[in-house]
Amino acid sequence: MMACVNDNQTVTATMQAILQALDVPATAEQLAEKTALPLFKVRSTLRELNQRNMVKQNGDIYEKN
Numbered sequence: 715m716m717a718c719v720n721d722n723q724t725v726t727a728t729m730q731a732i733l734q735a736l737d738v739p740a741t742a743e744q745l746a747e748k749t750a751l752p753l754f755k756v757r758s759t760l761r762e763l764n765q766r767n768m769v770k771q772n773g774d775i776y777e778k779n
Contacts, residue, residue, distance in 0.1 A: 728751065728755065728759050729759055729762070729763060729768075731749045731751065732745055732749060732751075732756060732759050732760065732763065733763070733768065733769075733778060735748045735749050736769065736776060736777060736778050738777075739772075739775045739776065739777035740775065740776060740777075741774045741775060741776070742756050742757050742760055742774070742776065745760070745776070760776055764776075767779055
């Protein structure tokens with residue numbers, strides 16, 4: 715099970731916060747600042763969202779798919 719996915723495979727509050735913050739493309743650092751989440755949590759959640767094809771990465775910039 716992925717850390718940011720509930721047992722029933724729904725999107726967690728952390729994922730929702732990051733997706734909402736991605737109203738414009740941003741770096742992990744910008745998202746951490748915007749969401750007040752620790753940078754390590756933002757990075758791990760972005761990796762999971764990328765694996766689920768919910769965000770895409772272009773260099774250091776992330777955006778919603």
